[in-house]
Amino acid sequence: MSVDYALDKYFKVTFSDDKTVAYLQMSDWDKDFKCQIETLEQFLRGHQIRYGLQHDTLGRIVSHSEEYQYSRTPIAMGTEPIHGENGVIELKFDLGEQGTPRPLETVDGKVDYKEITRLNNVKKGQLIATRTPPKPGVPGTTVTGETVPCKPGKETHFKVGKNVLVNPEKTAMYAAIDGLLTITEKGKINVFPIYEINGDVDYSIGNIDFVGTVVIRGNVLSGFRIKAAGDIRVTGFVEGAELEAEGSIDISGGIIGYNKGYVKAGHNVKSSFVQDGNVIAGADITISQSIMHSNIRAGQNVICNGAKGLIVGGVVQAGEKVIARTIGNTMSTATVIEVGVLPELRNELSELRTQLKQQVESMDKTDKALYLLNQLAAAGQLSPDKLALRVKLNVTKKSNMSEQNEIKDRMLEIERMLEDTGIAKVEIVKTIYGGAKIVIGRYTRFIKDPTQRVSFYYQDGDISMVPLI
Structure with missing residues (x-):
């Protein structure tokens, strides 16, 4: 009888599912049992245990x-893989309150309402952001000696905008000029100088098209246009004017649109109210008082839950959520709330389909030309100029295939985003009245009777209404 066989009578070896722990269980025992630790270790090696033996425990068992x-009893311990850490971009400024008007509180506790503009100004050469490279991770090992792979950390890169510099190591970003630090569409970091108007935008000022941030200490009158590569701040009212900013727009007084003009921001829009207006934002639209008979479109959220928090009439669209205190009124004014709507993505998808069609047609022409050239080559009739053309067409084909794959990947990504209505939601803090219509993705729900404190979301092919928690 062999030693291993003898020990098989007394012991049973088992493993955890991931083989990072081996266990020894005594299946039989008698008072005459004796065993050397070397024999037990040899027995365990015969059961494929190669790593992490707990010698103290084995000695105690013997x-x-x-x-x-x-x-x-655990008698061998492997090591878990340590997954890598993703690279991190750390902004050295808090932009959470960027462009938000707030009165200055002095040292003696008084509030100075004349000083409401405190922007994220930076000096030339000032550190704006740092980049920490990813960490690769450490593989693990099973008790049988196999390697458990780890996930490497993902790389991250600075999103370089205007008037910023990155050091050669690409670990730090600095301001290239004195100006206002601004995050624009797609997360680009910029430093913009500020253009300030101490009064109304009227015939004495005219239209404004500026590469930085525009501050208007007055009203913007009907028919005028302001375009800014940074933010727009208006301390007064905006009438039927056109405001367009790549960053955010903040209007202290409110918007009276007269059903003309628009307010459009790449990032956020904030205002006290909107009446007969058109407002578009790449991210959030926050209205403290009311939205009345207006067309509102936000890439992410529409928030109207202040003391009044009223949405009545018009159409409100949001990529993710609409939160309001009251929707509609007792007169059952038609009010449409749509969530999960991303028209920009749908437009991009349409453009990508056109591009893909053009790429396929171009590829077809390239393949036909290459077929003829390859036939000439096979017959030994390829002249030097046609040889050069053949090389060029092969490079073009490779580039075309790469572009097609990129287009297809982006199309698939957009299609998945359009199908995902899991985060789409409408929340009513107080009351929603009859006449309101809730649209989530491809689904519609009409509201007939006033209902208080509810939330709407998509579930199992329909729009569900549940009490607001």
Whole structure:
């Protein structure tokens, strides 16, 4: 009888599912049982255990076997993989309150309402952001000696905008000029100078088209246009004017649109109210008082839950959520709330389909030309100029295939985003009245009776209404 066979009578070896732990269980025992630790280790090696043996535990099992009659004891421990850490971009400024008007509180506790503009100004050469490279991770090892792979950290890169510099190591970003630090569409970091108007935008000022941030300490009158590569701040009212900013727009007084003009921001829009207006934002639209008979479109959220928090009439669209205190009124004014709507993505998808069609047609022409050239080559009739053309067409084909794959990947990504209505939601803090219509993705729900404190979301092919928690 072999030693291993003898020990098989007394011991059973088992493993955890991931083989990072091996267990020894005594299946039989008698008072005459004796075993050397070397013999037990040899027995375990015969069961494929190559790594992480717990020698102290094995010694105890050999010397005090009676203690282990009924237990399942870990006798070998592998190592778990340590997954890599993603690279991190750390902004050295808090932009959470960017462009938000807030009165200055002085040291003696008084509030100075004349000083409401405190922007994220930076000096030339000032550190704006740092980049920490990813960490690769450490593989693990099973008790049988196999390697458990780890996930490497993902790389991250600075999104370089205007008037910023990155050091050669690409670990730090600095301001290239004195100006206002601004995050524009797609997260680009910029430093913009500020253009300030101390009064109304009227015939004495005219239209404004500026590469930085525009501050208007007055009203913007009907028919005028302001375009800014940074933010727009208006301390007064905006009438039927056109405001367009790549960053955010903040209007302290409110918007009276007269059903003409628009307010459009790449990032956020904030205002006290909107009446007969058109407002578009790449991210959030936050209205403290009311939205009345207006067309509102936000890439992410529309928030109207202040003291009044009223939405009545018009159409409100949001990529993710609409949160309001009251929607509609007792007169059942038609009010449409749509969530999960991303028209920009749908437009991009349409453009990508056109591009893909053009690429396929171009590829077809390239393939036909290459077929003819390859036939000439096979017949030994390829002249030097046609040889050069053949090389050029092969490079073009490779580039075309790469572009097609990029287009297809982006199309698939957009299609998945358009199908995902899991985050789409409408929340009513107080009351929603009859006449309101809730649209989520391809689904519609009409509201007939006033209902208080509810939330609407998509579930199992329909729009569900549940009490607001």
